[in-house]
Amino acid sequence: MRYVIVGAGAVGGAMGGRLAQGGHEVALVARGAHLDALRTDGLRLVTPQGTERLRIPAYAHHEDLGPLRPDDVLVLAVKSQDTESVLRDWARAAVSGGGTAGESLPVVCAQNGVANEGTALRYFAEVVGMCVWLPATHLQPGTVITHCAPLSGILTLGGFPSAADRYAQRIAVDLKGSTFDAPVVPDVMRWKYGKLLNNLANALEALVGGEGIPNVADVWQTMRAEGVAVLDAAGIAYSTEEERQAVQGGRMGVVPIPDVVRAGGSTWQSLTRGGGVEVDFLNGEISMLGRLHGVPTPANDLVRREVIRLAAEGLPPGSASPDELRSELAKAAR
Incomplete structure (x- = not known):
């Protein structure tokens, strides 16, 4: 082949x-x-x-x-x-x-x-x-x-x-x-829905930068909880983090490479290169399913919009403030 x-x-x-x-x-x-x-x-x-x-x-x-x-x-x-x-x-x-x-x-x-x-x-x-x-x-x-x-x-x-x-x-x-x-x-799609839950973090990393993720752990937990609630409401099966870790074991650990600084994930890289981002098909998927099944998804809605804004304005990863994200999320959740 x-x-x-x-x-x-x-x-x-x-x-x-x-x-x-x-x-x-x-x-x-x-x-x-x-x-x-x-x-x-x-x-x-x-x-x-x-x-x-x-x-x-x-x-x-x-x-x-x-x-x-x-x-x-x-x-x-x-x-x-x-x-x-x-x-x-x-x-x-x-x-x-x-x-x-x-x-x-x-x-x-x-x-x-x-x-x-x-x-x-x-x-x-x-x-x-x-x-x-x-x-x-x-x-x-x-x-x-x-x-x-x-x-x-x-x-x-x-x-x-x-x-x-x-x-x-x-x-x-x-x-x-x-x-x-x-x-x-x-059941490959069950595994892909499990991966989708992890990929919701891609947009957050693009907004605040990899080093800023610990400062928005509460926002990430809210985003993932929305994803789980949406998939449960829709009756969609998804693999768990425990299953993934059992399959991965110690077989694919990140190894430092001399003179190479590891970059961020796919959305971070898209913003860095310039051009389109796939956030509509990650966080936007959760937003769509939430609307279909009556589950609010304010955190994923907000993060999706902000990533699209950064891409449209040609701004680099890490251009969003954690405090501003929390403030906007508090307004959206009222």
């Missing part, structure tokens, strides 16, 4: 780089300065084991690849706000031998949030969900950093619906040989 990584940023670049190191054929899809750097100098993959430049073919669009191959696996690693437009485009791509990608190729949603798989089913007949635990950083064109060892990450897979498990099993074998664990489960 060839892995076509659509969105070779932090997560996509780390997966593609590790799969290439494991001897698998990979194609990276990127844009702008990052694409230029990949084509000129290759992917610079920085890990606790060292730094390697990987000469992996890089493309801007499926038309650059020519007809896709019947053995291609599309790994969707774009931010959730870009999912639908990217899927619509790639589903129409021709496959060698006849038909289109949407008709015959599997797409793996290697993304945060829980809306991507359902969107993918509108365009692709074969969809695999993936719950991504993979701390990685992409701030410089051509460079991706993974921070954990001995495993780079744990990528829980499952067909969506379960008929696609035949692809999940084959993909899992390749990932397990490329510094990942890749459990295949019958």
Whole structure:
């Protein structure tokens, strides 16, 4: 199988780089300065084991690849706000031998949030969900950093619906040989909803900066409690933090890398690079479900709005004051 990584940023670049190191054929899809750097100098993959430049073919669009191959696996690693437009485009791509990608190729949603798989089913007949635990950083064109060892990450897979498990099993074998664990489960969306609860903190970290998180622990507790209340009211099952820790164990701890300062999470990185943020599909998912099921979500509503404001104004992470957040939350909760 060839892995076509659509969105070779932090997560996509780390997966593609590790799969290439494991001897698998990979194609990276990127844009702008990052694409230029990949084509000129290759992917610079920085890990606790060292730094390697990987000469992996890089493309801007499926038309650059020519007809896709019947053995291609599309790994969707774009931010959730870009999912639908990217899927619509790639589903129409021709496959060698006849038909289109949407008709015959599997797409793996290697993304945060829980809306991507359902969107993918509108365009692709074969969809695999993936719950991504993979701390990685992409701030410089051509460079991706993974921070954990001995495993780079744990990528829980499952067909969506379960008929696609035949692809999940084959993909899992390749990932397990490329510094990942890749459990295949019958309830991958339960794991993704559990991850969603953790990802609610991404927006808070972007607002106050990583060092400011201890100063807003009360706000974080309120945000997570809202998420739990919403999922319970909606009757949506979610994995627990205890389950995640049991699976992770001591197999993927963050390891200091010389001369590398670990950056913040995905939303922090998006604000740093400039451009869109996926907060609508994380905290906004909780807001939507809260409205549907009559559960107030003032903390997630506020944090979502503030992150969108920072992005619109081009402000860097850490531009919000913890005291101002508390004040605004107190007003919203009245």
